[in-house]
Amino acid sequence: MNELVYRNETTLRTIALVLSIIMWAVLLVGTFGALLAYILLIALFALAAHSALIAHLRGNAIRITPKQMPDLCQRIYRCARKLNIDDVPEAYLVNGNGVLNAFATRFLGRSFVVLLSDVVDSMEDRPGALDFYIGHELGHLRRHHLTWSKILAPALFLPLLGAAYSRAREYTCDRHGLAVCDNPEDAQYGLVALAAGKRRWRAVDLDEYSNSAAAQPGFWMSLHELVGDYPWLSKRHAWLRALAQQRKPKLGQRNAFAYAISLLLPRIPGLGMAGGAIVICYVAILAAIAIPAYQNYVERATVTFAMSESAPYRQAIEQYSIGHQQWPASWQQLGVARFPGNQKVESIELEDNGALAINFTQLPLRGHVLLLTPYSSAGAIRWSCGGTVPATVLPLECHAQSQQPSF
Numbered sequence: 001m002n003e004l005v006y007r008n009e010t011t012l013r014t015i016a017l018v019l020s021i022i023m024w025a026v027l028l029v030g031t032f033g034a035l036l037a038y039i040l041l042i043a044l045f046a047l048a049a050h051s052a053l054i055a056h057l058r059g060n061a062i063r064i065t066p067k068q069m070p071d072l073c074q075r076i077y078r079c080a081r082k083l084n085i086d087d088v089p090e091a092y093l094v095n096g097n098g099v100l101n102a103f104a105t106r107f108l109g110r111s112f113v114v115l116l117s118d119v120v121d122s123m124e125d126r127p128g129a130l131d132f133y134i135g136h137e138l139g140h141l142r143r144h145h146l147t148w149s150k151i152l153a154p155a156l157f158l159p160l161l162g163a164a165y166s167r168a169r170e171y172t173c174d175r176h177g178l179a180v181c182d183n184p185e186d187a188q189y190g191l192v193a194l195a196a197g198k199r200r201w202r203a204v205d206l207d208e209y210s211n212s213a214a215a216q217p218g219f220w221m222s223l224h225e226l227v228g229d230y231p232w233l234s235k236r237h238a239w240l241r242a243l244a245q246q247r248k249p250k251l252g253q254r255n256a257f258a259y260a261i262s263l264l265l266p267r268i269p270g271l272g273m274a275g276g277a278i279v280i281c282y283v284a285i286l287a288a289i290a291i292p293a294y295q296n297y298v299e300r301a302t303v304t305f306a307m308s309e310s311a312p313y314r315q316a317i318e319q320y321s322i323g324h325q326q327w328p329a330s331w332q333q334l335g336v337a338r339f340p341g342n343q344k345v346e347s348i349e350l351e352d353n354g355a356l357a358i359n360f361t362q363l364p365l366r367g368h369v370l371l372l373t374p375y376s377s378a379g380a381i382r383w384s385c386g387g388t389v390p391a392t393v394l395p396l397e398c399h400a401q402s403q404q405p406s407f
Helices: 009-030 034-060 070-082 117-122 129-142 145-151 161-179 184-196 206-214 218-226 233-244 256-264 272-324
Strands: 090-094 102-107 110-116 345-350 356-360 369-377 380-387
Touching: 009 034, 009 145, 009 161, 034 090, 034 102, 034 110, 070 090, 070 129, 090 117, 102 129, 102 145, 110 117, 110 129, 117 129, 129 145, 129 161, 129 184, 161 184, 161 218, 161 233, 184 206, 184 233, 206 233, 218 256, 272 345, 272 356, 272 369, 272 380
Parallel strands: 090 110
Antiparallel strands: 102 110, 345 356, 356 369, 369 380
C-alpha cells in the first residue's frame, strides 16, 4: 500500500508540518494568544458553512445504499476493500449539471464521498472507469488529506511548497484510483473524460494524450502549474499510463525561470495564479490607502511635536510683545537661547514681526517650513500657521486664517 503514495508527498508534508508549527507558534506569540479566538471564530464559520453542504446532500441528493443505486454501492464497497478501508464512508449521487467530477469531505468525524451524476452517466459504456473516481476520493480520506489541510494551513499559503504538496496529493490519489481498477485503461479513460468531456473521451488516443506531456511546457505553462494545486491532466495521465506499464513517465522539464517567478508570487490555496493576482490587488489597494494615511499620521505627529518644541519661544514672544507693545527682533531681546535642534526639528528661527520659522529634520517634512505668525486680537496674542507644510496636518490650536502682525 505504500506504493500508492506519490514519492514527494510525505517529504513535502514533513517540511510543511515543520514550517506550520513554527508559523503557528509565531502567530500565537505575536498575537498574545488572540489567534486562538480567531481560529475558534473561523472554525465556527467553517462548521456552519460545511453543515449547509451536508444538509444539502442529505436533503436533496440520493444516498447510495444496497437498496438505492446498488451497483454504485457495490463498487464503493469493493474499492474500499481493495484499499483496506474498513469504515466505508457515506456516499451520495448529486446532479452534476454538466460537471464531471467527484469529491470527498468530512463533517464532525464522518466521511462522505459524492459522485456527480454526469460522471456516472458518461461512463455507462465503461463502468469500470467509475472505480477510478471512487478510488481517487477514497485516497483523500485514506491519507487524511482533509485533516492535514487544517494542520498545515499556514504552509499551504507559501509559494512553491503549498502548491507542490497539493499536487503531490493529487498524484497519490490518482494512484489509489488506478489501484482499484481491474483494467488500467479504465483509470486512464476516467481521467481523460475530465479533459475531453462525457462523450468524446471514447475517441481519445491514450498513447497520443500521454505522450503530449513529454513536450517542453515553456515558461507560462510551467508558471501556472507551479502556482496551481493540480498537475496538468496530461501529466497525470502520463503517470497513470507509466505506472500501468511499470515504467517512468516521460515528462517535459519545467522552465527554470518559472521557479524563480513563482517564489515571488503570493498564494491562495485553490486559486492558482488568480489567487496571487487577488493578493497583489488587495495589497496594492491597501497600500494605496494605508501609505498616504500613515504618511499623514507621521506628518501630523511631527507638526504636533514641533508645536510643543516651539511653545517656550511662543510664550516668550507673547510676554515680550505685551510688555513692549512691539515684536521682538532678536533672541537676545527675548532672553532665550537659540533652539539646538533634535531628531525631528532641525531649527526654530526668529523672523520679522515675531514670526517663528520651524525647519524639519526627517522626511516626509524635511525641506518644508512651518511658519508661526503672531497677531494681536482683543488684547491677546494669537498665532496663525502657514509656510509650506500641508494644511491638512496643521494642528487645531493653530489658526490658519491670515492676520496682520500688529496690535
